[in-house]
Amino acid sequence: MNLTLKIWRQQDANTKGEMKTYEVSDISPDMSFLEMLDVLNEILSKKGEDPVHFDHDCREGICGMCSMVINGRPHGPKQAITTCQLHMRSFKDGDTILIEPWRATAFPVVKDLVVDRGAFDRIIQAGGYISVNTGGTPDANEIPIPKKVADEAFDSATCIGCGACVAACKNASAMLFVSAKVSQLALLPQGHVERKTRVEKMVAQMDEEGFGACTNTGACSAECPKEISLENIARLNREYVGARLSSENI
Amino acid sequence: MILDSKIPGGALEEKWEKHKFNIKLVNPANKRKYDIIVVGTGLAGASAAASLAELGYNIKAFCFQDSPRRAHSIAAQGGINAAKNYQNDGDSIFRLFYDTIKGGDYRSREANVHRLAEVSVNIIDQCVAQGVPFAREYGGLLDNRSFGGAQVSRTFYARGQTGQQLLLGAYSALSRQIANGKVEMHSRTEMLDLVMVDGKARGIVTRNLITGKIESHSAHAVILATGGYGNVFYLSTNAMGSNATAAWRAHKKGAFFANPCYTQIHPTCIPVSGDHQSKLTLMSESLRNDGRVWVPKEGRKGLTASEAVAIPEEERDYYLETKYPSFGNLVPRDVASRNAKYVCDEGRGVGATGLAVFLDFADAIKRDGKDVISAKYGNLFDMYKQITGDNPYEVPMMIYPAVHYTMGGLWVDYNLMTSIPGLYALGECNFSDHGANRLGASALMQGLADGYFVIPYTIGDYLAQTPYDKIPTDHEAFKAAEENVKSINRKLLSIKGEKTVDEFHKELGHVMWDYCGMSRNAEGLKKAKEEIKKIREEYWQNVKVIGANEELNMSLEKASRVADFLELGELMVDDALHRSESCGGHFREESQTEEGEAKRKDNEFSYVAAWEYKGTDNESELNKEALQFENVKLTQRSYK
Secondary structure, X not given: OOEEEEEEXXXXXXXXXXXXXXXXOOOOOOOEHHHHHHHHHHHHHHOOOOOOOXXXXXXXXXXXXXXXXXXXXXXXXXXXXXXXXXXXXXXXXXXXXXXXXXXXXXXXXEEOOEEOXXXXXXXXXXXXXXXXXXXXXXXXXXXXXXXXXXXXXXXXHOOOOOOXXXXXXXXXXXXXXXXXXXXXXXXXXXXXXXXXXXXXXHHHHHHHOOOXXXXXXXXXXXXXXXXXXXXXXXXXXXXXXXXXXXXXXX | OOOOOOOOOOOHHHHHHHHHHHOXXXXXXXXXXXXXXXXXXXXXXXXXXXXXXXXXXXEEEEOOOOOHHHOHHHHOOOOEEOOOOOOOXXXXXXXXHHHHHHHOOXXXXXXXXXXXXXXXXXXXXXXXXXXXXXXXXXXXXXXXXXXXXXXOOOEEOOOOOHHXXXXXXXXXXXXXXXXXXXXXXXXXXXXXXXXXXXXXXXXEEEEEOOOOXXXXXXXXXXXXXXXXXXXXXXXXXXXXXXXXXXXXXXXXXXXXXXXXXOEEEEEEEOOOOXXXXXXXXXXXXXXXXXXXXXXXXXXXXXXXXXXXXXXXHHHXXXXXXXXXOXXXXXXXXXXXXXXXXXXXXXXXXXXXXXXXXXXXXXXXXXXXXXXXXXXXXXXXXXXXXXXXXXXXXXXOEEEEXXXXXXXXXXXXXXXXXXXXXXXXXXXXXXXOOOOOOOOOOOHHHHHHHHHHHHHHHHHHHHHOOOXXXXXXXXXXXXXXXXXXXXXXXXXXXXXXXXXXXXXXXXXXXXXXXXXXXXXXXXXXXXXXXXXXXXXXXXHHHHEEOOOXXXXXXXXXXXXXXXXXXXXXXXXXXXXXXXXXXXXXXEOEOOOEOOOOOEOOOHHHHOEEEEEEOOOOOOOOEEEEEEOOXXXXXXXXXXXX
């Protein structure tokens, strides 16, 4: 396959970026999208030009590191996969492909397609945990948890923290990410003790980071590589209202 | 040098209890006077950093990824072993200990493995308390599955994403301590040297991957939890960024490297599809429960999966079923891998590259129906289709072995301290618990055991004997280490040669895979050593690294990691050459039984090979730690 790539190039956070055009040829349909970019980077390196920087690590769709908007869609045209799992057979010979970074105020560009997602870490630090120290915990089977509840909590827990939800949202809202963690811990009995403070603190941190408001368009869930459900956002709203009405914590 | 493993005396089951009582403690008010560096935030690193911070120590944690949650522990699929005996099927701490020692082909320490089995039960309690959503039964209690190398069901799991859920649990505990101000987190920061003062580990030098700034960090002790070195082979199931640099540079400062030749090659991975391949994807071992492995009796180069459907039964060779009638397709990982290699070497491999065998579900689907097979393996079938474009419900899968895990690593004593005082190694980074072969679902167990339940005790013993004084980072030892790092990076950037870093890495990978992979012999290993030396020599004259140090520069990051792989690769070959026995994942063709199976030489090789660095141009020195077996009887494995 021969392809035309239009890629966002930006030297660093303080430099203005622009779309640049590259041609690649002899691309095998069996290559992953990132392997296709590897090919481009080898060509650029050979010529002594700076390779296109992009985040990637596990290349198995689980670490959440890869992050690019391909032809206007986070993680590209296919449902329920990350960029690293996208293969070139999803494209046609002669295609022009637009490749951009996540675009959100709370995710500033570091270089080319690499963005800073530290805001997600800080939201988890604000309360996305159960406050137990190592040791001294009860036997794992002491609290039975209905399978249905455990499975639902698991579905929420599968979020990989990639940020596609933010990139997909016209408001750059982080509600799907935050609600997935709030839901997981609100569903499980172990999380009940801190249920109210958790949701309040995480939402407060989300606002502070500069993410936009949620207007329930559902683009986040539609583009989520792990298909995190919109129900999580509904649950977060319930948890939040409940906490605000009755909590005296913050 | 005499290696003191510091294994406590007494009966096996009392060693850890007694040791915990005998080692020194740091009083709670004094813990805040000690600083500890933790490098790596996978299961071992994140759990250690969080647990030590909870105790009151000041922690500085480092990872090269953009967030501690991305460490490659996240990709582990199957599960985590623990001797809970919830299934009432006869499991016990001693049975888990025994299975792990035997699975490791009698090349690990009894005392360490028994401790691992003891604390395994606490890990599950800890993770559940953190909110890890393990699979449950309808009654609400935890579910278990069985795994290779065991006859009991002791594996706890969270669908096919157990590693992810456990890591996110440890990450949440770490995040809580970051918020508490007890952990200072440095992401996108890579350790490039260890700093020693008066023969003790007292800090590290790092590179900020965004700005390129070389910085020093001082502490009273340093913990490395930096994972394995499978990427020496270029292609492996490791993450793209997984590297050996932190461990290797500590090795060059005096930490012994143990059993580097013990690598695990996993039999069921998606085969290489061409030169562009950047990494390999594992397909769960559980597929071999229903899939039948075969190749055509007569070699047919380029045979595709859709053509294979038409090949009549009498022209197929179900080689595992023929050769190992009692275990069939369920032989252990190393045996399955080696036999796939043999049939491909005979020219009977399939697919475009000839380096693949079929894993066929046609009979299973005929027997059980598509729905049953889909319920068991649906997600794996989907993943396979996504990557290869073939539909495994209609045509056979193609699989081939791939490098997956490294049992070798930095030598540590019972306290997990390396041969450098004050330097510890945890998880896959150390060599301690898996011997020559790791059993499935044991990597997660070991990472978390080390981080949650071993290091919080053992590090106190060392710190209690260490003065509170901090060493300022303008100390000459820090300055010298910084200069060393800067000069390596300067050198790499100044060569401006013709070949890219990846080209060299691929060359190294080919040599390692061909001569130090699934099957090894003296002649090949000697050849590999020469080849690696040549590649390394050329590397330092002809590598092309783009850009500058003072920026985000992934080309430079990779160049510095590959420089270390080029040295580590040679040590792996040295170790494989000296160990002229077969054991676990290390198969020496010269040492096999009449039936062609791995043959140990217990009289000669029942020891840990701990290598001491003597300079890049000099041969490393071998130190031996004898292995004593008092509680298990050494037997030869048979799967016929």
